[in-house]
Amino acid sequence: MNFISIQNIDSLDKWVKQALKIKKNPLKNKKLGKNKTLGMLFFNSSLRTRLSTQKAxxxxxxxxxxxxxxxxxxxxxxxxxxVMNQGSSEHIKEAAAVVSQYCDIIAIRAFAGLVDKEKDNAETVISGFLKYASVPVVNMESATGHPMQSLADAITMAEHKTKHRAKVVLSWAPHPRALPQAVPNSFVEMMQKQEDMDFVITHPEGYELNPEITKDSVIEYDQNKAFENADFIYAKNWSNYKEYKFMHCLPVRRNVIVADEVIDSENSVVIEQANNRTYSAQLVLQKILKNGGK
Amino acid sequence: MNFISIQNIDSLDKWVKQALKIKKNPLKNKKLGKNKTLGMLFFNSSLRTRLSTQKAxxxxxxxxxxxxxxxxxxxxxxxxxxVMNQGSSEHIKEAAAVVSQYCDIIAIRAFAGLVDKEKDNAETVISGFLKYASVPVVNMESATGHPMQSLADAITMAEHKTKHRAKVVLSWAPHPRALPQAVPNSFVEMMQKQEDMDFVITHPEGYELNPEITKDSVIEYDQNKAFENADFIYAKNWSNYKEYKFMHCLPVRRNVIVADEVIDSENSVVIEQANNRTYSAQLVLQKILKNGGK
Amino acid sequence: MNFISIQNIDSLDKWVKQALKIKKNPLKNKKLGKNKTLGMLFFNSSLRTRLSTQKAxxxxxxxxxxxxxxxxxxxxxxxxxxVMNQGSSEHIKEAAAVVSQYCDIIAIRAFAGLVDKEKDNAETVISGFLKYASVPVVNMESATGHPMQSLADAITMAEHKTKHRAKVVLSWAPHPRALPQAVPNSFVEMMQKQEDMDFVITHPEGYELNPEITKDSVIEYDQNKAFENADFIYAKNWSNYKEYKFMHCLPVRRNVIVADEVIDSENSVVIEQANNRTYSAQLVLQKILKNGGK
Incomplete structure (x- = not known):
């Protein structure tokens, strides 16, 4: 099995329960990965993913x-x-096949270039590894998705929800720089798999996410209305509301994307989200290993 | 416990004895750190510290x-x-808290910038981690101190001293480039904790180290006089004297800071100093682990 | 023992047999290296060597x-x-001695600079470590040799040869950029140790490899003639022949050095060559460890 997108999760509810079990006893399967090698290939910077996936x-x-x-x-x-007479010196065909000789699982981080949308949507890097590697491939954030982040988010919400049917709002807005949409994409896909939650996307009109991702998710342009009775706010923009659980994948630009008083409040669960990255990654790796490394 | 400065050593004599015990049997506590993770964060280059701390x-x-x-x-x-609308994309508040989710001990190297003395003295990086990390923090050389180096120096002197009351001279002088003072600072602080050694600092008048560090340590501007009857010379400058044990933290510019004939002589203990870096680091990590990782 | 060149192999036939035995049961000597540290120092890029040597x-x-x-x-x-008053800040004398304090084996990659041939032939980096390190040194590709690659090639040929006396051709030719000769050098030296193979070097007249390496190996300027009845072609140039086993150390520039249809054909053994890098490296490390780490 590969873990490329939220669509690789058969039952989100089941996965979250399994991850919470791992969290209670993270070393229970210490022997499962013995003599197995995880190759982590970074084409971009990383803090949380780098550390949590290693830890897992x-x-x-x-x-x-x-x-x-x-x-x-x-x-x-x-x-x-x-005809490789220019800058590139190795073809993905060889690279992916070669790494597969030494690693039992290959995890890859390769962001969107944010220059050529078509190229970004083609997911050149991770698709290349997927096509030519002979071992399972795990997505550590690609151009269009960050599923291990969203799985960690689902774990975090399961731990923090206080009523049966929680309301979750993804608040999305302009950013000083062109922003990769991997995190909101996977978050939306993950929410669409939630059985007991209400989900609303809010953003200014004209700042639509990819409609092939959002599908029939509710979109509400009026942020105030979207936030009514919300339990969790997943913010990709400035939002000065302290009464909701504040979620963010990090890194976050303080006082640009979120006010100090929000992220520093008791309702902020960003560090717990980061903590749950370990169990999200561990669940994915564990499932691959239990599947016989296939 | 954190290990940020020589001041974190309660009894230097005891620590040196413990380190020498570790050196005799470095694998005795192989189980102590099982399933514990050391996160080593480098903001600057490193050879000895990088390798010896990993080894430890x-x-x-x-x-x-x-x-x-x-x-x-x-x-x-x-x-x-x-207001993070400029170059920085993550605040130390999140970074330190997040790394604490995956690591049981965080070790940090962050040199002085040597541009803004006030900023260097504020120890922005290591102080930030100290403030916002929830796990112990270890100093792998900061702007103003390099305590694991000085602990290794104390171990080396304990092994090489041939008389009860050895005389130790720190010889400090101008350098082609503005020089970080982390090593001499920690060396001075370490010497101030030595009970059975005489300590003299020598440097040209006007090249004073920080008086808050040197306190009432003896300073002798006349290098020849300082070197009289010395047993160990810790050199941060050129000194062409072969009759003393020559010490240096390395890296060292040969024939600029020290003559080939001095560093290559039998009296040079620089490689043994480097060797003792392992036991210095191991003692620090071991103390933290034995303290329950707190 | 060090492993710097093919000349360090006493019996190629024996080594290949031992490597094939390791390949059948790579974890058999899992305890041999316990508490031993391999230090891998890279002065240049690396994919196969980086991963396979770690794996080994x-x-x-x-x-x-x-x-x-x-x-x-x-x-x-x-x-x-x-007199080190310029850019360099540490002498190889200290660096090699210091790394030896923390590592039981030092492996080094340091390519040719391709600017000063004399300097390249002097093998400054690896010779420096060899001279001043106190532990065994392993060559992960130096200016003039890549013996772990050629050992892997010998393993690959042993697995793929279909007749007792195979014919092997090294095809060498101009390259858009000045090309390091480490791989062909070691390949030639390795072939000179083969007892049951015929070996021909082919290249355009005037593109001679180092005659001190090629010695009395057969050189045939007519490529077609060289390829007659060949079983293996080791290509450092474009060669559009599919009927031979195609070998290359990788990375390779597709459709410049080799046509897609050749490297993608069933006769291409490049990925198996890469796979055998693990067992080549493992044999070398195992021999050093069994030799008591000396």
Missing amino acids: AMNLGMDVIVMNFNSEGWTLEFQDGA | AMNLGMDVIVMNFNSEGWTLEFQDGA | AMNLGMDVIVMNFNSEGWTLEFQDGA
């Missing part, structure tokens, strides 16, 4: 090899049939 | 995660209340 | 410390007696 693998007894592909490896070519 | 952690059975923060992570903001 | 060490139960020397450490000085 070590909790499972796996060996970990970390590689910053751009600075430590070779420039990759992704186009089939390319 | 592995001797204790710990898992190690190494991260070059500047190139692999996000640019940090250290100012409280900052 | 972990198969032997070793701890691994990886360091990108240029970006993570200090600029090294290699000249004896240098």
